[in-house]
Amino acid sequence: MPQIKKVEKVTAGEQVYENLRENIVAGHWKAGEKLPPETELASLYGVNRLTVRMALQRLNALGLVETRVGDGTYVKEFEFSDFINAVQDLYSEPRLMENICEFRKLIEVECARLAIHRATPEEFEELDRICTAYEALKIRTTHPVDEEKLREMTRHDIAFHEQIWLMSHNTLYSYCFAMAKRTLEEYVFLTLKRRVTGWAEKGVTVMEGDFRHRAILEAMRRQDFAECKVLYDDMIDFNVEL
Incomplete structure (x- = not known):
């Protein structure tokens, strides 16, 4: 009672x-x-x-x-995510964008490390499915890449990383992802926009330039966290020219 x-x-x-x-x-x-x-x-x-x-x-x-x-x-x-969706505009201020790279390197890379040891075979299969779908999109994407296509790429990118957060089997980290998701999406969009422009100038296709998702997945499967971290750090850092 x-x-x-x-x-x-x-x-x-x-x-x-x-x-x-x-x-x-x-x-x-x-x-x-x-x-x-x-x-x-x-x-x-x-x-x-x-x-x-x-x-x-x-x-x-x-x-x-x-x-x-x-x-x-x-x-x-x-549902925690519903609560966050109602207030997440508070986490999307421009001043927070400069901090998101540090946030991702600290938390997201740790999620990948945990996922290497905790994820189930079925969860790895789901990550592979997401990665394959993203690769199919990148193969179909040619220069110049418009904003609508960049947004579609961003959604696939976020889905890949969200799966890794879930594979860490750490509920608090999943909450952190829900809290920061909108800021992460904007950060990924801006990073992709900058890199796609650079690839176009160098004559590099989107698939050739943005290959690290598959490389991260394979490093995780081999339980090679050292390589996974290097790949992740490069992918995350807005200032790294790929």
């Missing part, structure tokens, strides 16, 4: 919010279950309806509940 605590302090709204959140997180109210009406909650907590409503609004904003007009408030299946 939910553990209801009478509110005695002045910060009634905060206490109601915290107690409701604790009961939801603990599973006393499960996903899909309807919470008691505001009037009943107000009576249980010993506060007025406005205090309960404010607490429910905070839970709505967090993504733990949803209020259906004329029906009531229901517990939601919380």
Whole structure:
């Protein structure tokens, strides 16, 4: 049963919010279950309806509940990525772009190291599938490369790296990826745009220039982290001319 605590302090709204959140997180109210009406909650907590409503609004904003007009408030299946998608514009400021290379070298390369030892054969097969699809796109891509095609390449690139993050089997790293995904996408797009221009000037095809995804995959399969790291560092660094 939910553990209801009478509110005695002045910060009634905060206490109601915290107690409701604790009961939801603990599973006393499960996903899909309807919470008691505001009037009943107000009576249980010993506060007025406005205090309960404010607490429910905070839970709505967090993504733990949803209020259906004329029906009531229901517990939601919380998805961290949904929460991040709602606020991730905060992580897309231009000033953060200069830090993303350091972030990727620190966290993403470590994910690759963990994935070498933790990933299942099925996960490696999925990484291979993603890599093959990206290669097919690069083979079809010729100079000059327009922005729409660059965005498509960016999506494939991000899918490849996201799979490696998942293969690390570290939940916190996966959360980090969700938090930084939009910034990562912009960084990859700008890096590809710069490199594609350079390849065109040198007469290098997109496939010839952007070969490191397959090389990283094969290094991981051989459990050769040293080579994987060199390839990853070059791929990540915006300033490296490939």
